[in-house]
Each structure stands twice: as C-alpha cells, then as structure tokens.
Amino acid sequence: MGWEGLSDNQNVTSDAPVVPGRRPVIGHTAAMLRRPLNFLSSLPAYGEVVKIYLGPLPVYMATTPELALRLLAADADSYDKGIVFDKMRPLFGNGLATSNGDFNKRQRRLVLPAFHRTRIASYAESTMSRLAQDSIRDWKAGQVVAVDEHMQNLVLSIAGRTLFATELGQDVLDEIQRSVPDLLDNVLVRAFSPKVVERLPIPGNRRFDAAAARLRETIPRVVLAAREDGTDHGDLVSMLLLARDEDTGEGMTDEQVHDEVVTILTTGAETTAVALAWFFHEIAAQPDIERRFHAELDRVLEGRPVTFADLPRLEYTQRITNEILRRNPPLILMRRTRTDTTLGGVPIPAGTEVAVSQHTLHRDPRWFPDPDRFDPDRWLPSRAEKLPRGAFIPFGAGPRLCPGHLFAQTEIAMVAATVAARWRLVPVPGVRVKPRLAATMQPNRLPMTVLPRH
Structure with missing residues (x-):
C-alpha cells in the first residue's frame, strides 16, 4: 500500500x-x-x-x-508489542505485558477490577502498612541496612501477600523471594541479547532459566488450589479466578491466571522497589527536602500509622514520589x-x-x-x-497504561511514610551510589545507617 x-x-x-x-x-x-x-x-x-x-x-x-x-x-491499535515482549513471552506467557489485540483487551477487562481503588485501599492498611512496620520492627539505632535489598524483599512480600492471602500461597511466597530477584537482575540484558547469547551456559543465563522454571512449577499448583477452594479471600488471585467477561461470561483459565501473576510479580514489584530505594537515597542527599518530608509526616500522622485516607494530605510525599518516578522509570x-x-x-x-x-x-x-x-x-x-x-x-499511556499504577503509587507512599515516621536513613560515608542497569535503573548498592527520629 x-x-x-x-x-x-x-x-x-x-x-x-x-x-x-x-x-x-x-x-x-x-x-x-x-x-x-x-x-x-x-x-x-x-x-x-x-x-x-x-x-x-x-x-x-x-x-x-x-x-x-x-x-x-x-494510534495504539496500529501497533503490537515489540521484540522485547516476544523474547519475554516464554517467561511471562501471554499476560498483559506480552499479549496483543483482542485477547489483551479481554484480559485487561478481567484484571482491572483487581486493582480497583477500593481493593487498593484495603491492601494499603491490611498488607502494605503492616508488612512495612514488621520489616523495620527489629532495626537498631546505628545499624547499617542494605536499603535496596530491604525494599526489594519488602515489596516482594507485599506482592505475594496481596496475590495470595491464605496459607495456600506460602510455597509461592517463599519461591517469590528466592526466584524473582534472579529474573529481575537479568531480564533486560536477556531481552536485548541475540538468541545465541540466551543459549550460552553463563551464570546469568543459568540463574534466569532456573528461576523461571521454579516459578512455572510452583505458581500453577497454588492457582489450582485456590480455584478448588473457590472463595474470595480478598486477594488478587481470588479476583482473577472469579472474574468473568461481561460479553461471554467466561473467566480465565489457570494458565491465564498464572501468566498474569508472573507479570505482576516481575513488572510491578521491580518498579516499586527501585523507586523506594531511590526515594530514601535522594532525600538523604538533600537535608532540606528530608526536613520538609518529615515535617509533613509529623503534621498529618501525629504519631499514628499512615492510612490510605491520609495519602491525599501527604502532598509533598506525592511530589517526591513523582520526582523519583521521573528520574527512574522503566x-x-x-x-x-x-x-x-x-x-x-x-x-x-x-x-x-x-x-x-x-x-x-x-x-x-x-x-x-x-x-x-x-x-x-x-x-x-x-x-x-x-x-x-x-x-x-512512568506507567505508559493510553489503553495499555499499567493497570497497577495506583497500586504502585500507593505502595511507595505507604512504605516511605511508615519507615520515615520512625527512622532516618543516613548515607554511609565513602560509599558511592550510582545507577546500574537491570530491569530498571537500580542503585548499584545502597547501604544506609538507620537513626531514630524521635
């Protein structure tokens, strides 16, 4: 033509x-x-x-x-997902991150209710705030914490608990902590490398392939158990299993639920964990910004745990979050x-x-x-x-806007407010922090000393 x-x-x-x-x-x-x-x-x-x-x-x-x-x-309908997504399909399956056309639109309709504002509000306090408090409960004044690793583990715990609310998911929660970091460390280089490089028996390929295989074996068992249970436990997997297409009345197969679970774990968790790590690095580097952030937390929270209802009043916190997302997007x-x-x-x-x-x-x-x-x-x-x-x-645009964007923004604010209400995170002298390329631009390392705020 x-x-x-x-x-x-x-x-x-x-x-x-x-x-x-x-x-x-x-x-x-x-x-x-x-x-x-x-x-x-x-x-x-x-x-x-x-x-x-x-x-x-x-x-x-x-x-x-x-x-x-x-x-x-x-012109979104004039384009399919590109070659990076083709190469990720063996890992992600045909989830929202990789699928195209009418199937992608159908899956999006089925997935979106799981990220409705009312659901996110319940996750904010039952899971995000609680796990963030638990993660810092044993910190001691003067302790050095690897903030990048801590935030990755915390965000993966939150992702796991919002996906699987019952003990049915304990096996997969353990596997998430073990396997997802190996996927995230190698996913972008894998995506941009020629096919021949994927077959080389180098350490990165071996870790990536082994982690992907473990998740492909673990997640289907948990999805099947959740389907047989048949109860809405308020978690994402329950929502995905119970969702029905309004036109056909059909739901997702177990394989489709598996693909969406892997997509959520490997795309959403990475962006949020990296944003939180940079959040504390950036405010520690600029004392005036840190003081304004702490003053807002003290004024709005008055010493109590942060709630979802507090977030609109945490205006400076939201501005910091936007600036983090501007500087460190996918x-x-x-x-x-x-x-x-x-x-x-x-x-x-x-x-x-x-x-x-x-x-x-x-x-x-x-x-x-x-x-x-x-x-x-x-x-x-x-x-x-x-x-x-x-x-x-930062989350894309148009009909393929990331469906978890509100979840991610809520999680960043909830975790940042929970940690900073109790602790200051101070840079370790002599440690140079710089971006390194993984699935996103991560800190190469981020040890910080924790000091009580009050």
Whole structure:
C-alpha cells in the first residue's frame, strides 16, 4: 500500500536519521547497555523520530511527548508489542505485558477490577502498612541496612501477600523471594541479547532459566488450589479466578491466571522497589527536602500509622514520589507496526520495531529544566500543569497504561511514610551510589545507617 491517508497528518519525509555511534553487528546495543541514560537523553538532538539499531535490528524512536502519545494512545491499535515482549513471552506467557489485540483487551477487562481503588485501599492498611512496620520492627539505632535489598524483599512480600492471602500461597511466597530477584537482575540484558547469547551456559543465563522454571512449577499448583477452594479471600488471585467477561461470561483459565501473576510479580514489584530505594537515597542527599518530608509526616500522622485516607494530605510525599518516578522509570517501551504507517512524517513499514523511552522524555530540558536536579517542587500544581501531555509517562499511556499504577503509587507512599515516621536513613560515608542497569535503573548498592527520629 502507499503512504497516503495514513494515521500521521504530517507530510511524509525521508527515512529517520540514524543516531551516531552505530557499530558493526552490535549496532547501538553496547552504548545503550553501558551508558543508557546518556544515550537515551541524547536522542532528541537528532530528530523527533530517530533510528537506532539493537544489533542488526532497526528501531524507530519517538522523542517528543506528542509522538509518544500518538504511538501509545491515539494510534495504539496500529501497533503490537515489540521484540522485547516476544523474547519475554516464554517467561511471562501471554499476560498483559506480552499479549496483543483482542485477547489483551479481554484480559485487561478481567484484571482491572483487581486493582480497583477500593481493593487498593484495603491492601494499603491490611498488607502494605503492616508488612512495612514488621520489616523495620527489629532495626537498631546505628545499624547499617542494605536499603535496596530491604525494599526489594519488602515489596516482594507485599506482592505475594496481596496475590495470595491464605496459607495456600506460602510455597509461592517463599519461591517469590528466592526466584524473582534472579529474573529481575537479568531480564533486560536477556531481552536485548541475540538468541545465541540466551543459549550460552553463563551464570546469568543459568540463574534466569532456573528461576523461571521454579516459578512455572510452583505458581500453577497454588492457582489450582485456590480455584478448588473457590472463595474470595480478598486477594488478587481470588479476583482473577472469579472474574468473568461481561460479553461471554467466561473467566480465565489457570494458565491465564498464572501468566498474569508472573507479570505482576516481575513488572510491578521491580518498579516499586527501585523507586523506594531511590526515594530514601535522594532525600538523604538533600537535608532540606528530608526536613520538609518529615515535617509533613509529623503534621498529618501525629504519631499514628499512615492510612490510605491520609495519602491525599501527604502532598509533598506525592511530589517526591513523582520526582523519583521521573528520574527512574522503566527504560523503554517497544511496539511493532501492524501495517505500513507514518510517525512524525517518517514512513515506517509494517512489522517494524518502534519505541519510546520514558528516560528520553523525562530528562528533556524543554519540559524539565535542569533535568538532572532532584526537585520535588517541579510537581507543584502551578508548574506541573504546564507540562505537555506525554512528557511524564512512568506507567505508559493510553489503553495499555499499567493497570497497577495506583497500586504502585500507593505502595511507595505507604512504605516511605511508615519507615520515615520512625527512622532516618543516613548515607554511609565513602560509599558511592550510582545507577546500574537491570530491569530498571537500580542503585548499584545502597547501604544506609538507620537513626531514630524521635
């Protein structure tokens, strides 16, 4: 077919410019994996749509908010999930993260009720607050805590308990703690590597494959037990098993429930745990921000545990959370064109990989002046309302917006408030904390000393 009359109203131009630095065979992959923030932040300088190569594979990158929204929202039905999701399908199955078309829409309808605001409110106090309090109960003044590991373990515990509320899930809770970290440490490199690399008997591949195999064996047993129990225990798995399609009256198979459970564990938990680790690192580096945060907690909570109803009044806490999500979102969202189309005036054939990076958008100085500075006040309503739509998309956008976005934002605020109401987390002198690439940009290490606040 020709290019006339396609979705993009701009005039069709020549092909997109190739970003400098492409190397034979590996393309831009090495630059993207070695220095991802620098590489992704550089893309807007070369055009609104640019071409990078992951190995020999060309990928068209949209670098403006307007084109990001066109790709993810306005023209979402013109795209399927991209190659990264293809490579993750053996792990995730056909869950929301990897599925396409009508099946994805059906699954989304069935999954969304499990993340309704009323459900999240119940999880906030019965699970998030309680487990956060339990996790810090035995801390001692002057103790050094590996905050990155602590937050990952806490978030995985919360994910496990909200998925499986009864003792039916104890086996899988134990396996979550054991296996998910191995998946998260290797998932992005695995996704961007050629097939031949996946087969190499290197330690990362062995850990990844073993963890995936253990989860594939454990989770179905627990899903089957929950189905036979047949009771709504107020957990996510109960909701998924009881959900029915309003058109057909059909529910999910055990396999479909399994795929959604793995998706929740490996996508939602990672983003939240990393956000919490950076939250405490960033406020500790800026005493004025830390003082304002603590003052808000003292004023709103008055010494009692945080509740879901408190969250709207924790305005500065929410601004810190937004700034954390701006600086540390998932690396890239990939799509594949279903038909010949155009994006930003660039003709793109059917079957082509197209992507948008939240890092590119979130660190663009046109929308976020001095983007490397940590500034919660850039989220004051008077400033935030001036942002173009699509400039801040930590959970994606459009019909494939992450269904757990409210759950994640609630969890970050609940855990941060619970910990900081009792403790200050202070950097350990001489320890250099820097981002490292895993499923997201994690701290390379984050030991901090805990000091009582009162």
